[in-house]
Amino acid sequence: MAVLRELFRILILLNPKSKPEMNKHMKNIIVITGASSGFGALTARALAKAGHTVYASIRETKGRNAPQVEEAKKFAKDNNVDLRTIELDVASQASADAAIQKIIADNKRLDVVIHNAGHMVFGPAEAFTPEQLAELYDVNVLSTQRVNRAALPQLRKQRRGLVVWVSSSSSAGGTPPYLAPYFAAKAGMDALAVVYARELTRWGIETTIIVPGAFTGGTNHFAHAGSPADKARAAEYEAGPYKGFADDVLKGFASIVPPDANVEGVADAIVKVVETPFGKRPFRVHYDPTQDGAEVVNAVSDRVRAELLRRIGLTDVLTPRSLAVELQSAAWSSHVEGESNRRT
Amino acid sequence: MAVLRELFRILILLNPKSKPEMNKHMKNIIVITGASSGFGALTARALAKAGHTVYASIRETKGRNAPQVEEAKKFAKDNNVDLRTIELDVASQASADAAIQKIIADNKRLDVVIHNAGHMVFGPAEAFTPEQLAELYDVNVLSTQRVNRAALPQLRKQRRGLVVWVSSSSSAGGTPPYLAPYFAAKAGMDALAVVYARELTRWGIETTIIVPGAFTGGTNHFAHAGSPADKARAAEYEAGPYKGFADDVLKGFASIVPPDANVEGVADAIVKVVETPFGKRPFRVHYDPTQDGAEVVNAVSDRVRAELLRRIGLTDVLTPRSLAVELQSAAWSSHVEGESNRRT
Numbered sequence: 160m161a162v163l164r165e166l167f168r169i170l171i172l173l174n175p176k177s178k179p180e181m182n183k184h185m186k187n188i189i190v191i192t193g194a195s196s197g198f199g200a201l202t203a204r205a206l207a208k209a210g211h212t213v214y215a216s217i218r219e220t221k222g223r224n225a226p227q228v229e230e231a232k233k234f235a236k237d238n239n240v241d242l243r244t245i246e247l248d249v250a251s252q253a254s255a256d257a258a259i260q261k262i263i264a265d266n267k268r269l270d271v272v273i274h275n276a277g278h279m280v281f282g283p284a285e286a287f288t289p290e291q292l293a294e295l296y297d298v299n300v301l302s303t304q305r306v307n308r309a310a311l312p313q314l315r316k317q318r319r320g321l322v323v324w325v326s327s328s329s330s331a332g333g334t335p336p337y338l339a340p341y342f343a344a345k346a347g348m349d350a351l352a353v354v355y356a357r358e359l360t361r362w363g364i365e366t367t368i369i370v371p372g373a374f375t376g377g378t379n380h381f382a383h384a385g386s387p388a389d390k391a392r393a394a395e396y397e398a399g400p401y402k403g404f405a406d407d408v409l410k411g412f413a414s415i416v417p418p419d420a421n422v423e424g425v426a427d428a429i430v431k432v433v434e435t436p437f438g439k440r441p442f443r444v445h446y447d448p449t450q451d452g453a454e455v456v457n458a459v460s461d462r463v464r465a466e467l468l469r470r471i472g473l474t475d476v477l478t479p480r481s482l483a484v485e486l487q488s489a490a491w492s493s494h495v496e497g498e499s500n501r502r503t
Numbered sequence: 504m505a506v507l508r509e510l511f512r513i514l515i516l517l518n519p520k521s522k523p524e525m526n527k528h529m530k531n532i533i534v535i536t537g538a539s540s541g542f543g544a545l546t547a548r549a550l551a552k553a554g555h556t557v558y559a560s561i562r563e564t565k566g567r568n569a570p571q572v573e574e575a576k577k578f579a580k581d582n583n584v585d586l587r588t589i590e591l592d593v594a595s596q597a598s599a600d601a602a603i604q605k606i607i608a609d610n611k612r613l614d615v616v617i618h619n620a621g622h623m624v625f626g627p628a629e630a631f632t633p634e635q636l637a638e639l640y641d642v643n644v645l646s647t648q649r650v651n652r653a654a655l656p657q658l659r660k661q662r663r664g665l666v667v668w669v670s671s672s673s674s675a676g677g678t679p680p681y682l683a684p685y686f687a688a689k690a691g692m693d694a695l696a697v698v699y700a701r702e703l704t705r706w707g708i709e710t711t712i713i714v715p716g717a718f719t720g721g722t723n724h725f726a727h728a729g730s731p732a733d734k735a736r737a738a739e740y741e742a743g744p745y746k747g748f749a750d751d752v753l754k755g756f757a758s759i760v761p762p763d764a765n766v767e768g769v770a771d772a773i774v775k776v777v778e779t780p781f782g783k784r785p786f787r788v789h790y791d792p793t794q795d796g797a798e799v800v801n802a803v804s805d806r807v808r809a810e811l812l813r814r815i816g817l818t819d820v821l822t823p824r825s826l827a828v829e830l831q832s833a834a835w836s837s838h839v840e841g842e843s844n845r846r847t
Contacts, residue, residue: 293640297637301633304636346693358628361743411815467677
């Protein structure tokens with residue numbers, strides 16, 4: 160046993176990943192979903208510029224998103240960076256599996272998974288069909304489950320990795336009306352991220368939740384928002400006491416987004432997280448120019464959640480376990496055992 | 504116009520609903536979902552005992568839940584209360600529509616809708632299929648949307664009503680691992696409730712969110728919890744660093760539920776909310792014997808959410824508009840108008 164442990168110790172010392180301070184200079188293999196536009200496209204470019212190999216995953220790469228694929232290629236060439244696109248429709252497990260398998264086959268590893276794909280709808284909650292709510296949960300939440308089920312076996316095998324979730328300040332902070340199905344889905348995504356984090360730490364996988372506030376410009380989020388399928392029901396709101404309400408919400412919302420709100424701040428925040436040494440990455444990073452209160456609420460909520468894990472005796476799942484630490488600790492036990500054996 | 508307003512004022516004075524202090528003695532027509540067991544069955548009985556007409560909605564009333572229907576009948580007879588059962592499968596819009604239509608046909612009104620139906624699963628997040636996450640969102644969240652779409656047109660027509668959501672402390676407080684798909688769904692439900700509340704106030708519909716903590720006994724919630732469909736994936740967790748984790752979570756969780764945690768507290772809280780005068784009902788009521796922190800977090804989050812509505816100029820949607828107040832205010836404007844006309 161002692162020989163085996165010694166061997167492990169040597170392997171660890173030879174493994175560059177066991178030196179967290181080297182993270183900044185490490186080239187990570189990264190996949191990001193929903194990278195055809197918005198945060199996704201910006202983040203993919205920013206990470207590639209920082210020297211990483213980035214798979215900007217996009218659906219319909221040969222169809223309606225072909226121009227986005229060309230743009231990414233041009234960006235990679237112009238900037239001499241390793242930005243690649245890959246077909247990945249988050250609505251399909253087969254598509255997620257194929258994309259992740261290709262990335263692993265090409266690189267023999269996968270370091271970072273970024274869940275960014277999402278879609279928004281706008282209108283009175285009552286006017287959305289249950290099917291529309293289901294679709295929205297699919298694209299915002301089930302999407303992450305499909306990619307996790309495709310990618311986590313590899314990250315667990317490596318005993319090292321990072322999962323980044325692009326959540327929404329709405330899941331803790333201010334929630335204007337007429338965005339209910341979207342906010343419900345994002346709250347679900349945030350809750351899933353929180354629990355997943357604790358179920359991955361012992362595998363050596365770290366989690367960071369990015370919490371962007373509202374941006375009414377700079378992404379297609381509002382422009383491409385879906386609308387209620389039940390037009391008659393929506394019309395009842397407009398004919399009743401909620402006349403003009405959609406405009407009131409949009410105008411009010413736009414009025415609190417500062418003119419200098421910069422969507423690139425989200426991309427920069429993700430680059431910083433990726434380049435932070437393993438084990439030192441923040442659980443959450445807020446980037447919310449409107450200051451809707453999410454940062455205040457999450458500070459409290461993440462704290463009481465940590466407290467609960469301590470109360471139920473599961474403190475260890477709060478921090479990602481490092482294979483190096485795990486084995487060094489085993490070696491230390493063996494050393495102590497040896498010492499104590501000598502004493503008796 | 505002035506004549507019309509005066510007429511309205513007289514109608515309001517004749518309408519017993521315009522006297523909020525009478526609420527306590529009013530017999531409400533109430534429907535509650537998922538009332539075959541747990542919180543639902545207890546709440547239905549407690550409300551019936553308090554003198555209300557309660558429709559305990561249950562699926563498969565002629566199938567596997569026939570014994571629960573018989574029990575409810577017996578309870579109604581033994582206690583001489585108006586507890587009725589009604590077939591309602593929250594997974595079906597047609598079923599929700601039929602049930603709500605029958606209630607309205609029989610009573611010419613519907614005062615209170617209580618969203619209680621729910622289901623839980625337990626196991627590593629990664630081992631649940633996306634289809635299982637979708638099912639869980641369906642029973643916990645889409646269920647409420649179906650019932651809302653069936654019931655809200657009537658409540659809006661009445662310009663009066665109460666919607667009660669049985670949420671979960673997990674959506675703000677401590678979240679033990681191995682419950683991710685359930686917590687994601689309940690967080691979605693809570694977010695939906697928060698936004699719906701603001702889209703219903705102007706119709707004169709009030710919202711209360713009940714936030715129960717964890718009860719490991721007294722309901723079938725844990726006993727009937729579903730398990731991951733991907734057994735092989737679950738086995739990887741058990742064979743790896745999460746060996747014995749399911750037991751650790753359950754034991755740890757059970758250890759913090761006080762022995763006197765009483766599920767009937769939730770039913771009592773709902774009775775109290777129903778009997779509170781219109782416009783005075785609390786937005787949230789916590790009943791959490793384990794004190795997992797949800798009460799602390801929601802206090803902050805509901806506050807920053809109210810602040811956001813004020814910032815975007817929509818303060819009025821924070822409180823339910825009373826038809827009486829609305830018309831009295833119209834009468835008052837007319838009076839002021841008259842005064843100011845006299846002055847010029």
